[in-house]
Amino acid sequence: MCISAAENWASIMALRALQGFFECAVTPGFLFITGAWYKSKEHADRSLFWQSSEGFFSIVCNLMLYGIARYVEGHGGLAAWRCISLFLGGLTLVGAFASFFILGTPHEVRWLSKEEKRMATARTISNNVGQDTTGKEWKWDQVIEAFKDPQLYFSFANTFLSNIPNGAITTFSSLMYESFGFNSWQSMLYGCPRNAVYVGVFLLVALYTRKVRNQRLWVMLLSAILAFIGILTMSLLPNTPEHKWTKYGMFILTVVFSLSIFLGWSLIPSNVAGKTKNSVISSMTLISYCAGNMAGAQVFQTKDAPRYLPGTIACAACFGVQFVVILLWRFYYMWENRRRDRAAAASGLSMEEQERIGRELGEADVTDMKNPHFRYAM
Template sequence: MAEETKVATGYDTKVEGEIKTDAWTTDGEIVEIIAQDPVTAESEYTEMEYRRLRWKIDLWLLPLMWFCYGTQQADKTSVSVQAVFGISQDTHLVGQQFSWLTTIFYLSYLVSEAPANYLMQKFNMGRFLGICMLFWGVVVLCIGFAKNWATLMALRALQGMFECTISPAFLMITGSWYTSREHTLRSIIWGTSNAGMSVITGLINYAVGQHAERHPGGLAPWKGISFFLGGLTIFLAVLAFCILGTPRDVRWLSDREKRMAVARTMANQTGSDRYKRSEWKWNQVITAFKDPQTYFFFFTTVANSIPNGGVTTFGNLVYESFGFTSLETLLKGTVPQNAVSIIWFLFVGIVTLKKPNLRFTFMVVSLLPAFTGMLALALLPKSGLLWARWGLYLMTVTGNLPGLMIWTMLPSNVAGRTKKSVTATVLFIAYCTGNACGAQVFQAKDAPRYIPGLIACAILFGVEAAMMVLWRAYYLIQNKRRAKKIAELGMSEEESRRQGLLNAEDDMTDFENIHFVYKV
């Protein structure tokens, strides 16, 4: 049935023709998904049906995403743990060579990010991610056989190349399955795995270290850590290959449930999964670089990632500088720090589910104790005050939250499939740049206290907070300006919402769609 509709697109209007029937292929058969107006499809199912489907989606996706993402973090930061178990001595590292093991990881991550995002748009996301996980699991396994710096550098470069896929893939998966209101909590759930898996692997690494102390002639503990993490990653890669993906890709939903999953996320106005959208649109690439929000993503992420890169690489060495032994660093340092991180992450996730427009507020609040703790730690006397140092360093853990919260802005506030890929690439280039620089902020010559590195991290926490205030103000100004424009067009709130959904299903970007409302 053809119908002429006046469509407000960007800052102009155009006439759009008939609403087309959509279909996609499942097991070789064409399955009709949305045969009518996509706006109408939202109300086709009951709230109870949507709740049951959301629960099923949570059970299938979140546990696996939690383990995959946490294992990725453990793999990525394993050199920090291995540093206190002899990897530097056994592979004859000197000077800044240890720092370069982190820097080369992020440089490789950076170079690989753009082609990886392009390939993810072209192929089945879950299977592509599973293959990449398999390769980096093998690389982590091989690190246990390394004998010198050159071998470690080559392996860490390969690891960065394959690991660059998981964060953008998880953001795309979260955006395709969940509503904007649910993005923060779901992202935080799999994001807590950074701390959660660090607790689990920290306790396992503690056991490995104890065994090595009792059997000094046996397997070096840093090698045992690589073998354990590599094997775990390979196992999870198989599960990711079979289970993860967008609603279009997975096999564990019926055709009706796939249709419901698509209808459920249409309200996001960022485009549902009902079209494959594998074509690359160069006009959206240009739009991405015209959009000020792209630069907020970049510069705020750089400011966030420099402290993250430094602390991730040298965190355990900082604990050792307080007077803890290698094993005490894991039990009294890493484990409590990660436990506090999980509690804070979940608290923020639950609150923002009920009051979704508090994301920026919580990001700024999280940076205050991180700034205070890091600066105070740098200004304490040279020796003594062990537990005061421990407490101040524990305060800095809240500074981990904004990094993940920035990422949740991507599925919530960026529309247009190609624009989303470009913005994700920019975001993770910034992430790599910051982390690569962060590993160099802590210099070997500043050991054991690393005062210049701690001061630099404190300053960047303050810079990050200021940039977030400006970013939030930009969104609010845009929303106010768009509301005024819509009022001038004489459209009601419901008409504007309907047109926003139609524009999103037509793969229009948030920058062009004046009916799109930014979430803060």
């Protein structure tokens, strides 16, 4: 809301920096809450469900912002961007108020009885990561282990590579629409169908991952392939009226790349045991998210207008490299699970004993690498 009163570049940048500082807890917080409430097999569809809200509210907000900007243009007064800042800031305050009373882990929320809190916690014991009250103290050995774990580097690389295109496409989506031949007002409206596809795809994939287990990384691979096809086709076609709608359709196709970001994030609460270790890998993933978006915002240069060919080809290259990273990630989990299965078979323990010991180690805040009865979701 304070941005609406900014008078110069320095004040806007200072306020934007504060926004980033406070906003950085949102995504790790959602991942932690998802892990605390749901079983590993439910993490993918729950994460996609809450993330689909971004597309839905983008449609709602785009229409509202379009109306505000149109009204201000015709009636004068405050500049449109100042009115929009006040409006979005007000929505944020409403959301914050609701979140304060609703969100939290099972032991934190106020709307469950003690018995219901025990029931909610009992649901997730089979995840082998303990309860939301497990591992409150910071453990440096888990920090060291996190940086030795290939999961950190797979998650970091996947997030960084997918967010270079995200930073480019999100920041410069209006420029992309204008390069197809739409004016600035049309660009605000023609973003709505893309967001509608975003919501629909996320909900369909959420239903699919609920029905069929261990498909997350395969879906991520498919999303990288489709995004690669969409953005490369869009960049190679000339900006002529006869290709306008084809380029628009290819741009809509690129929306699926977001699946690789959020399905990758959903693997963290499923596969990283140890509260300190989980915090480290979640934080490093968020750092790569921010770094990718920062880098992505630099790939579209004014000198490359109107086709922005170098920027779109750079994004396509990122999707290509990301495909390899995801494939290696999947093979790592397959190899590790098979190795643990062989060790379990050689131990002579029954399945029931393995599950019991795995839960006990999870309750003791033992990490996934040190818990031989932990299995990775894929």
